[in-house]
Amino acid sequence: MEKRIEIKKVNKFYGKKQALFDIDLTIEQGMFGLLGRNGAGKTTLMKTLAALHKKKSGEITVCGVPIEKAKEIRVLTGYLPQDFSMYPNMKTDEALEYLGALSGIPKAECCKRITSLLRKVNLIEHRHKKV
Known part of the structure; x- marks a missing residue:
């Protein structure tokens, strides 16, 4: 499987206002920042x-x-916007478990992933704290 995002001549409009202008970009596997x-x-x-x-036009794969x-x-991607409000009384691992269930990830696999991902982002010690 290719592990990249390819964007070719992509345009997007909101009515008459053009929000994206002929975007050409290849994002390889890894971490990528989008600034502007x-x-x-x-x-x-x-x-x-x-x-x-x-x-509106162009190609994205x-x-x-x-x-x-x-x-x-x-199935391949996840999107977490900057302004993301979650149930404020949920603990970190509960919120991730909930999102895993919404994504159709079996509970046992989800629990393993949560632990692994929290370790990767250095948040394992916060797993039982409220979001």
Whole structure:
């Protein structure tokens, strides 16, 4: 499986306002930062890559899967917006378990992933604290 996101000549409009202008970008496996001023189109691009918004034109593939196959894309990706409100009384591991259930991940596998992911991001000691 290809492990990259390919974006070719992508455009997105909100009515007559163009939010994305001929975006050409290849994102290889690894960590990638998306920076820009307010209104630059960062959120629009992210929502388009997560198959939450439709593009007007151009091509996008995620791991070789065309963005139009939204269900397949959502299995491969996750999207967490900057302003994300969760149930404030949930503990970190409860919130992750809930999100895993929404994604259809079996409970035993989810518990293993939660521990592994919390270790990777140095939050294991916060797993029982409220979000």
